[in-house]
Amino acid sequence: MDEIVIQGGQRLDGEVRISGAKNAALPMLAASLLTGGRFCYTNIPDLKDIESIRQLLCTIGAQITESPDGLIVDTTGLNDVEAPYELVRKMRASVLVLGPLLARLGRARVSLPGGCAIGARPINMHLEGFSRLGARITLEHGYVQAEAESLTGNEIFFDVPTVTGTENLMMAAVLAKGTTVLRNAAKEPEVTALADMLNAMGARVSGAATSTITIEGVDRLYPATVRVIPDRIETGTYMVAAALTGGCIRILNADASHLKAVIAKLRKTGTEVDTSDGAVMVTGRRPVTSVDIKTLPYPGFPTDMQAQFMVLMCIANGLSMISETIFENRFIHVLELQRMGADIQVSGNHAMVRGAARLSGAQVMASDLRASACLVLAGLVAEGTTRISRVYHLDRGYAALEDKFRSLGADIKRVRPKPKTADGPGTEPASGRTEPRN
Ligand SMILES: CC(=O)N[C@H]1[C@@H](OP(=O)(O)OP(=O)(O)OC[C@H]2O[C@@H](n3ccc(=O)[nH]c3=O)[C@H](O)[C@@H]2O)O[C@H](CO)[C@@H](O)[C@@H]1O
Numbered sequence: 001m002d003e004i005v006i007q008g009g010q011r012l013d014g015e016v017r018i019s020g021a022k023n024a025a026l027p028m029l030a031a032s033l034l035t036g037g038r039f040c041y042t043n044i045p046d047l048k049d050i051e052s053i054r055q056l057l058c059t060i061g062a063q064i065t066e067s068p069d070g071l072i073v074d075t076t077g078l079n080d081v082e083a084p085y086e087l088v089r090k091m092r093a094s095v096l097v098l099g100p101l102l103a104r105l106g107r108a109r110v111s112l113p114g115g116c117a118i119g120a121r122p123i124n125m126h127l128e129g130f131s132r133l134g135a136r137i138t139l140e141h142g143y144v145q146a147e148a149e150s151l152t153g154n155e156i157f158f159d160v161p162t163v164t165g166t167e168n169l170m171m172a173a174v175l176a177k178g179t180t181v182l183r184n185a186a187k188e189p190e191v192t193a194l195a196d197m198l199n200a201m202g203a204r205v206s207g208a209a210t211s212t213i214t215i216e217g218v219d220r221l222y223p224a225t226v227r228v229i230p231d232r233i234e235t236g237t238y239m240v241a242a243a244l245t246g247g248c249i250r251i252l253n254a255d256a257s258h259l260k261a262v263i264a265k266l267r268k269t270g271t272e273v274d275t276s277d278g279a280v281m282v283t284g285r286r287p288v289t290s291v292d293i294k295t296l297p298y299p300g301f302p303t304d305m306q307a308q309f310m311v312l313m314c315i316a317n318g319l320s321m322i323s324e325t326i327f328e329n330r331f332i333h334v335l336e337l338q339r340m341g342a343d344i345q346v347s348g349n350h351a352m353v354r355g356a357a358r359l360s361g362a363q364v365m366a367s368d369l370r371a372s373a374c375l376v377l378a379g380l381v382a383e384g385t386t387r388i389s390r391v392y393h394l395d396r397g398y399a400a401l402e403d404k405f406r407s408l409g410a411d412i413k414r415v416r417p418k419p420k421t422a423d424g425p426g427t428e429p430a431s432g433r434t435e436p437r438n
Pocket residue numbers: 023026093119120121122123124125126127160161162163164165186190303304326327328
């Protein structure tokens with residue numbers, strides 16, 4: 001398994017170009033299943049998760065080709081309605097095919113995703129929503145099956161805002177009879193991007209970016225040409241890299257309007273953020289002032305930036321209280337940061353970070369996507385060498401990560417350790433996971 005090796009201590013300066021957003025591209029690709037025809041996507045990021053959804057769409061019968069105009073997805077002839085366990089276990093966003101398949105074909109079968117490193121992550125609200133639209137839901141042999149002769153609009157109230165739940169229900173409702181109202185809907189920019197795509201296909205979705213989304217069902221949809229929005233979490237990660245290393249990074253192809261909570265917090269740390277010339281310019285300053293963070297649904301501080309921000313708080317000048325309110329187990333990176341010298345105490349969903357730590361490079365293990373990004377950032381400011389294993393998590397969500405950091409001046413490379421003998425010390429257990437899993 002590959003490792004990322006970082007020699008810390010370089011100040012990062014220069015320009016970096018942000019890729020399309022993973023979390024926008026996934027539902028937008030799933031939306032192509034809603035109607036037969038040729039969709040064209042631009043700004044699709046080069047990521048493992050994109051490979052996984054492409055594989056899933058092909059299993060279902062889509063034809064996918066690269067062209068100079070973009071990624072062409074032809075969904076004219078579908079031959080299957082199933083998302084198998086093998087794909088869902090690699091990428092839980094596979095559940096996003098449930099809504100469009102149910103809407104178009106009246107049937108879908110998807111492996112239940114199960115828990116993941118950061119929490120239980122059930123899909124009960126997706127399923128309750130489909131039931132409210134008239135679908136019969138059965139759970140058997142680890143699969144969820146949804147069936148309906150036709151779907152009928154209804155009012156759906158989410159207990160808590162769910163991003164993929166809102167997206168799944170929006171896709172299910174666009175072809176339903178009558179009007180669907182989603183209350184307490186997620187307001188994330190990726191939800192709005194999907195609503196824009198659905199409208200470009202002929203759907204009638206209003207209220208996206210607010211907590212009430214109204215969908216008036218239509219009889220027909222048409223293929224569309226769409227551009228994926230920039231990845232706000234990748235953007236935020238490079239912003240933290242500038243703050244952390246005291247460097248100056250000009251971030252291109254970013255949308256600062258999607259990062260207001262992160263920018264506000266960064267400015268409070270003393271970091272300069274300038275969004276006036278179309279790019280996002282971030283200049284790290286010393287000392288870094290400690291701030292408290294509480295993750296919340298958008299437009300609050302994103303849970304997907306919590307781990308990266310924690311590294312910045314490790315080198316800040318005081319105490320920082322980080323509260324994680326979205327996922328119940330999203331502090332796994334703390335144990336690895338502690339091994340690098342961080343002073344962090346976790347109590348329930350709060351992490352108290354005592355700043356002024358001198359991080360030192362160590363062998364660490366990535367446990368999930370953003371925890372991996374946090375370890376890369378920690379390696380960049382740590383003294384000495386950091387080796388990060390299980391980096392397949394990073395490949396799910398960060399396009400060309402090493403190239404981008406290297407172009408900013410980081411000393412970072414990917415290596416493939418020599419295979420160890422079967423019974424030699426430190427050998428990967430036979431049951432050790434060697435493949436991505438969400
Ligand atoms: C592919 C994608 O877009 N992933 C993002 C999406 O994940 P995802 O859509 O899975 O996250 P949700 O917004 O659904 O989760 C929010 C909370 O609701 C809970 N919940 C969710 C659905 C449900 O049916 N029942 C339930 O209890 C979850 O366990 C969690 O505690 O939003 C998260 C929160 O911003 C981000 O961290 C992920 O990067």
